[in-house]
Amino acid sequence: MQPAQPPFRRRGKKIRVGLSHVTVLNESVERNVIWHILGAGAQGLLWAYGLHQSHQHCRLLVRNSIPGAMATYQSGDRTVHFSVSMLTAELVQEPIEYLLVTVKANQARQALQSIRSELSDDAIVVLMQNGIGVESLARAVLPPRTRFLLGSSTHGSYRQSANHIVHAGQGQMLIGDDTGQISADHPAIQLLQQTPLNVRWHDNIQRVLWHKLAVNACANPLTALLNCRNGELRQQPVAQSWLPALIEETCAVLAAEGHPLAVSELRQKIEQVLQITAANFSSTQQDYLAGRETELAFINGTLIRCAEIHGIEVPAHREILRIVEQRGSLGAWQALSNS
Structure with a gap:
C-alpha cells in the first residue's frame, strides 16, 4: 500500500x-x-x-x-x-x-x-x-x-x-x-x-468561457458538417473559406460583450486547439453524426442572441447554424459548398 x-x-x-x-x-x-x-x-x-x-x-x-x-x-x-x-x-x-x-x-x-x-x-x-x-x-x-x-x-x-x-x-x-x-x-x-x-x-473564468465559445462557434459546426476530426479542418478548403467571416463576426460580438479578442488572436487560438486536439472528434460532430441535438444553441445561438442585443450583423453564424439545424448528414458537403 x-x-x-x-x-x-x-x-x-x-x-x-x-x-x-x-x-x-x-x-x-x-x-x-x-x-x-x-x-x-x-x-x-x-x-x-x-x-x-x-x-x-x-x-x-x-x-x-x-x-x-x-x-x-x-x-x-x-x-x-x-x-x-x-x-x-x-x-x-x-x-x-x-x-x-x-x-x-x-x-x-x-x-x-x-x-x-x-x-x-x-x-x-x-x-x-x-x-x-x-x-x-x-x-x-x-x-x-x-x-x-x-x-x-x-x-x-x-x-x-x-x-x-x-x-x-x-x-x-x-x-x-x-x-x-x-x-x-x-x-x-x-x-x-x-x-x-x-x-x-x-x-476570470467568464473570459475563459467566452474565448472557448469563440473557438467552438467557429470550428464545431464545420467539424459536424464535414464529418471530420478537429485537425482535419486545417486541410479542408471549404472550412478555410468559411472561417474568416465566422472569426470576424465572433470578434465583433466578443468586443461588445467585454471579452475582446483580435481577429489574429482568435485565428491563432483556433489553430492551437485544432492542433492539440487534432485526433479528437468534437462533441458537435458526434451528436450531429448520431442524429442527436447539438449544443450549438448555447454556442452559436448565444453568439447570435448577443449580436442582436448589440446590433451586430452575423450572417455567417446564422447561415451555418441554419444548415446544421435543417439538414442531415447526407449532402452536408454540398450544402456547405453551395451556400
Whole structure:
C-alpha cells in the first residue's frame, strides 16, 4: 500500500488524501468526501478516471445503475482499466455535496432537475458545459444556497464505446467563480488539483468561457458538417473559406460583450486547439453524426442572441447554424459548398 499524501489545511479543516478515500475533519466530525458526476459521456469518464487515479471516491449518476462497472482509459499506447460506481439518482443514500456536471449544455436542465432533491442545501456544483447560459438555468433549478463553480476543459477526449474513453489531447481543466463565494484555496479545488487532469484556478473564468465559445462557434459546426476530426479542418478548403467571416463576426460580438479578442488572436487560438486536439472528434460532430441535438444553441445561438442585443450583423453564424439545424448528414458537403 502506498503512503498517504501529506495533509493540507484551510481555515481549520484538514484534508487527507489517502489511497482509497478522502477524509475531511472539521470540529471532530469525520466524513468521506464523495464526488458525484452527472453525465457519463467522455468528460464524465475523464473526471472519473482522474479521481480514481488520485484515490478519491466518485460515483457516476446515470439512467441505469451498474454498481461495479469497469471503465477503460486510453491515451496513446497507455491503457488503464478501472472500476467506477454508476448509480441512478434514486439510489444515492446521502445528500450530494460535491457535484461535477458534465452533461452537455442542451441536456443540463433536465439532468439537474433529476437530481435536485438529492443535493444538500449548500452543495458545491461544478458546471463544465460548452457555451454560455447553463449557469443561469442551473441557478433557477437548484436550491438557492447552492454554490457554483464554472469550468472549461481544453482536453480532447471521446468515447470509443460505452465505458471506453480515448484521451486524444492533453489539456487543462480551468475552474473559477465569478461570484466570490469560493476561492482558489477552497478544499474542493485542492482535491480536484490532486487529479492528473491539470486542474487550475482562473480568476476570470467568464473570459475563459467566452474565448472557448469563440473557438467552438467557429470550428464545431464545420467539424459536424464535414464529418471530420478537429485537425482535419486545417486541410479542408471549404472550412478555410468559411472561417474568416465566422472569426470576424465572433470578434465583433466578443468586443461588445467585454471579452475582446483580435481577429489574429482568435485565428491563432483556433489553430492551437485544432492542433492539440487534432485526433479528437468534437462533441458537435458526434451528436450531429448520431442524429442527436447539438449544443450549438448555447454556442452559436448565444453568439447570435448577443449580436442582436448589440446590433451586430452575423450572417455567417446564422447561415451555418441554419444548415446544421435543417439538414442531415447526407449532402452536408454540398450544402456547405453551395451556400
